[in-house]
Amino acid sequence: MIPLGAVLLVSAVLFLMGAVGVLIRRSALVIFMSIELMLNAANLAFVGTSRHLGSIDGQVFAFFVMTVAAAEAAVGLAIIIALFRRRKTTDVDQVSFLKW
Amino acid sequence: MSAREMLFYADAIVAVMTAAMVILHRNPVVCALSLVLHLCSMAVFFLLLDASFLFAVQIILYAGAIMVLFLFVVMLLDPGGEGVAGRIGKVQLGATLAAAVLLLAGVARLLPGLAGAGAPEGAVLPPGFGQAGDLGRELFTDYLLPFEIASILLLVAMIGALYMGRKETS
Amino acid sequence: MLDLLWLLPVLPLAGFVLVGLLGSRMPKGAVSAIACGTVLLAFLLSLGCFAGLVSLPEHERVHRNDLGEWIGPLQVSWSFTLDPLSGVMILIVTGVGLLIHIYSIGYMGEEPGYWRYFAYLNLFMAMMLTLVLGSSLPLLFIGWEGVGLCSYLLIGFFYDKTDCADAGRKAFIVNRIGDASFILGMLLAWSAFGGTFDIAEILQRAPDVALSSPGTVIAIAMLLFGGACGKSAQIPLYIWLPDAMAGPTPVSALIHAATMVTAGVYMVVRMSPLYVLAPGALATVAIIGAATALVAATIAMAQDDIKKVLAYSTISQLGYMFMAAGAGAFGAAIFHLTTHAFFKALLFLGSGAVIHALRGEQDMQKMGGLKRHLPRTFWCFAAGWVAIAGVPLTSGFFSKDEILYRAYLQAPGLWVAGIAGALMTAIYMTRLMGLTFFGRSRVPEQQAHHLHEPPATMMLALAVLAVLSIAGGWIGMPASWFGPSPFELWLHPVLAGPESVMAVEHASGETILMIVSSLVALAGIGLGYYIWVVKPDLPAKIALSLGGVYRAVKGKLYVDEAYDDLVVQPYYALSRLMGRFDTWAVDGLVNGAGAALETSGHVLKLFHSGFVRNYALFYLVGAAAIVWFLVGR
Numbered sequence: 035m036i037p038l039g040a041v042l043l044v045s046a047v048l049f050l051m052g053a054v055g056v057l058i059r060r061s062a063l064v065i066f067m068s069i070e071l072m073l074n075a076a077n078l079a080f081v082g083t084s085r086h087l088g089s090i091d092g093q094v095f096a097f098f099v100m101t102v103a104a105a106e107a108a109v110g111l112a113i114i115i116a117l118f119r120r121r122k123t124t125d126v127d128q129v130s131f132l133k134w
Numbered sequence: 135m136s137a138r139e140m141l142f143y144a145d146a147i148v149a150v151m152t153a154a155m156v157i158l159h160r161n162p163v164v165c166a167l168s169l170v171l172h173l174c175s176m177a178v179f180f181l182l183l184d185a186s187f188l189f190a191v192q193i194i195l196y197a198g199a200i201m202v203l204f205l206f207v208v209m210l211l212d213p214g215g216e217g218v219a220g221r222i223g224k225v226q227l228g229a230t231l232a233a234a235v236l237l238l239a240g241v242a243r244l245l246p247g248l249a250g251a252g253a254p255e256g257a258v259l260p261p262g263f264g265q266a267g268d269l270g271r272e273l274f275t276d277y278l279l280p281f282e283i284a285s286i287l288l289l290v291a292m293i294g295a296l297y298m299g300r301k302e303t304s
Numbered sequence: 305m306l307d308l309l310w311l312l313p314v315l316p317l318a319g320f321v322l323v324g325l326l327g328s329r330m331p332k333g334a335v336s337a338i339a340c341g342t343v344l345l346a347f348l349l350s351l352g353c354f355a356g357l358v359s360l361p362e363h364e365r366v367h368r369n370d371l372g373e374w375i376g377p378l379q380v381s382w383s384f385t386l387d388p389l390s391g392v393m394i395l396i397v398t399g400v401g402l403l404i405h406i407y408s409i410g411y412m413g414e415e416p417g418y419w420r421y422f423a424y425l426n427l428f429m430a431m432m433l434t435l436v437l438g439s440s441l442p443l444l445f446i447g448w449e450g451v452g453l454c455s456y457l458l459i460g461f462f463y464d465k466t467d468c469a470d471a472g473r474k475a476f477i478v479n480r481i482g483d484a485s486f487i488l489g490m491l492l493a494w495s496a497f498g499g500t501f502d503i504a505e506i507l508q509r510a511p512d513v514a515l516s517s518p519g520t521v522i523a524i525a526m527l528l529f530g531g532a533c534g535k536s537a538q539i540p541l542y543i544w545l546p547d548a549m550a551g552p553t554p555v556s557a558l559i560h561a562a563t564m565v566t567a568g569v570y571m572v573v574r575m576s577p578l579y580v581l582a583p584g585a586l587a588t589v590a591i592i593g594a595a596t597a598l599v600a601a602t603i604a605m606a607q608d609d610i611k612k613v614l615a616y617s618t619i620s621q622l623g624y625m626f627m628a629a630g631a632g633a634f635g636a637a638i639f640h641l642t643t644h645a646f647f648k649a650l651l652f653l654g655s656g657a658v659i660h661a662l663r664g665e666q667d668m669q670k671m672g673g674l675k676r677h678l679p680r681t682f683w684c685f686a687a688g689w690v691a692i693a694g695v696p697l698t699s700g701f702f703s704k705d706e707i708l709y710r711a712y713l714q715a716p717g718l719w720v721a722g723i724a725g726a727l728m729t730a731i732y733m734t735r736l737m738g739l740t741f742f743g744r745s746r747v748p749e750q751q752a753h754h755l756h757e758p759p760a761t762m763m764l765a766l767a768v769l770a771v772l773s774i775a776g777g778w779i780g781m782p783a784s785w786f787g788p789s790p791f792e793l794w795l796h797p798v799l800a801g802p803e804s805v806m807a808v809e810h811a812s813g814e815t816i817l818m819i820v821s822s823l824v825a826l827a828g829i830g831l832g833y834y835i836w837v838v839k840p841d842l843p844a845k846i847a848l849s850l851g852g853v854y855r856a857v858k859g860k861l862y863v864d865e866a867y868d869d870l871v872v873q874p875y876y877a878l879s880r881l882m883g884r885f886d887t888w889a890v891d892g893l894v895n896g897a898g899a900a901l902e903t904s905g906h907v908l909k910l911f912h913s914g915f916v917r918n919y920a921l922f923y924l925v926g927a928a929a930i931v932w933f934l935v936g937r
Contacts, residue, residue, distance in 0.1 A: 046237075053234060058917075081179070085264075090263065090269065111203060111204070114207065115298070124211060230921060233925045237924065
């Protein structure tokens with residue numbers, strides 16, 4: 035059987051890779067993709083734990099996470115398109131309007 | 135080591151490599167396609183972990199719908215590559231990596247405590263665990279309310295996306 | 305009637321409130337009516353209470369009027385005590401006060417702020433009565449401070465004149481020094497006498513405390529006397545009184561001659577059982593009194609301002625009162641206080657009439673020959689003159705003589721100082737009369753036209769006081785003539801000291817001394833008359849030949865200048881130093897806090913870079929922190 039520790043470790047590594055990706059890329063689209071990475075890593079943790087405990091609740095939760103990810107992707111991409119229309123760029127460094 | 139385990143580790147390597155491609159490659163299209171591969175590897179994970187319904191949903195929904203949407207937008211906006219090296223502050227990079235390492239170390243310390251829960255070899259699973267019927271039964275009984283709210287959420291997201299994406303009438 | 309004792313301070317206080325709040329909108333007549341009315345009522349009430357006291361048997365003449373608690377934990381209550389001593393005082397205060405209120409109607413009639421003057425004057429009456437009637441030291445002290453406040457307000461009545469305002473301030477500050485001493489004495493008394501402020505209780509416990517710790521009793525007596533030095537203008541705190549002459553003349557008459565300045569004497573006499581147990585303190589009182597009497601009389605001889613002469617004269621006469629108290633003759637001190645109230649008030653009011661007639665001129669070198677133009681003023685003034693000089697059978701003669709005799713019994717040195725002072729008193733007062741009323745007129749033309757006698761309101765006070773100056777002493781005639789005088793008998797139960805052994809040694813010794821002092825008085829008058837009237841060129845020649853001595857005396861022995869150099873300027877320097885400290889340290893601290901906040905704000909705002917990625921980094925750092933926190937648990 036697959037040890038829970040291994041599953042969780044893989045999940046943690048993937049999550050952090052996604053986090054690093056958010057922080058070091060300038061393109062809004064790639065940042066978004068990194069966020070999807072993070073969400074999936076969380077899903078992996080849920081499913082792994084659910085398998086280990088024999089409880090279906092983890093998978094239900096992962097299901098809902100996917101739902102929310104879909105909704106979020108739709109809205110987020112719409113925002114990126116709207117921003118692109120305004121500023122003609124997806125570079126997040128160019129949109130630092132909340133500067134002091 | 136059983137077959138499942140070996141497959142698991144192989145799949146883990148694929149997942150990590152495709153994730154690295156996503157976050158490091160210059161060209162956003164390549165990033166998107168890498169993400170598709172990554173999602174497929176995640177689906178395999180689910181299959182290996184007795185979540186067959188989720189395996190299917192992952193492929194259909196995530197890799198099939200969401201990534202298509204992504205690719206649409208990437209093609210539409212045609213942002214061009216910019217990559218990691220372009221004008222990223224060394225401080226930012228350093229701080230990021232430091233924070234990530236810190237977090238990882240913390241999680242790693244937590245793991246032994248977590249892994250001790252439940253039976254060491256994993257619980258004995260009831261038949262039909264993780265399949266469509268099993269999941270469906272949970273969704274429509276215990277988790278009915280979140281289910282309904284999730285559908286409203288999708289409605290709201292739809293409206294929001296429509297609004298945000300409309301043509302601007304000046 | 306005696307139960308209405310509490311009304312005595314309350315009536316003028318009500319007058320103060322009424323006139324103070326509404327006076328500016330009242331016609332002058334109403335103000336006068338209310339202000340004088342309250343004092344008149346107080347005077348009648350005083351007579352009534354006095355009569356009530358007389359009707360009581362001799363050793364029970366104490367009436368206490370308790371109105372309730374004031375400071376609970378310290379057991380201080382609003383209670384007034386009437387006994388023979390305070391009985392005499394309330395009559396003087398309300399009687400002379402009433403005359404001066406009426407006089408003020410005429411004198412201050414043209415002044416703006418008329419209502420303000422009478423409001424303050426009424427407040428003064430209330431405070432003085434509280435001082436005299438208070439049963440406990442704190443209540444006495446309220447009156448003490450209150451009269452000091454009114455003195456300040458009234459000296460600086462013409463507040464737009466700098467020297468008036470300065471004089472008021474000087475009076476208040478110097479008094480404050482004395483008050484600090486008084487407070488210390490009061491607190492020491494509280495702790496030494498077992499936690500009480502009540503005067504009767506303190507005096508009762510005094511003998512026991514004196515046995516166990518005589519040093520404490522002496523300390524208390526000295527500290528209280530320190531307050532008296534301030535209030536009653538003795539060395540070293542007399543410097544405010546001459547400057548206080550900047551205030552209106554009726555104020556000088558009432559406050560700085562008849563009543564407020566006598567508060568110190570009253571206090572010492574009231575606490576006489578205590579002072580008798582502190583021989584060192586008593587000796588100090590006597591010596592300071594004698595020294596003050598002498599020094600002030602000296603300075604008075606060379607002053608040109610008529611009110612300044614009278615001011616130094618007052619200081620000198622107060623010195624006599626303290627000399628008497630210090631010699632154990634407390635009754636004599638009060639007797640002189642009474643007669644002095646009569647003739648000094650008269651002299652001041654008379655000078656007020658002169659100044660009024662001359663439209664504000666106070667320099668005697670510009671007066672002269674006024675006897676012809678102001679005859680009635682002159683005759684009233686003369687009554688005061690002979691009284692203060694000690695011409696036989698006047699009130700001043702009897703009271704001063706009593707003091708000189710008792711001083712002689714205590715220590716002949718005191719008598720010598722006293723008789724020297726008496727000689728100088730006669731001389732300088734005659735000088736004053738000579739320069740003002742006799743001889744050739746030196747009055748400038750434009751003022752000579754307007755010379756007129758004072759109006760009836762002013763003449764009334766002058767006349768009454770003139771009669772009292774002559775006849776007021778007949779209640780205190782020496783025991784060697786007719787046995788113990790009514791005055792002595794009246795006060796005897798309340799005072800301590802050898803007085804209680806009545807009519808003891810009033811033998812032939814007293815008569816001899818009386819003859820000596822009469823001769824001295826007449827000699828002084830004669831000398832004064834000769835120098836300043838018969839030979840008007842002589843003073844200048846004397847002044848020239850005395851040179852530096854004369855200049856020093858005329859310059860008030862440079863005491864004010866010495867105080868300025870030794871005390872005031874160093875204090876200002878210290879204040880400036882403190883000011884720099886305040887700006888540098890305190891302001892620096894406050895401003896520094898503000899600057900620190902500003903800087904931290906500048907630093908913190910850098911976090912708001914607008915870069916999303918920075919914000920996300922902080923998220924990550926926070927997440928790591930939380931994980932490590934969980935790990936730690």
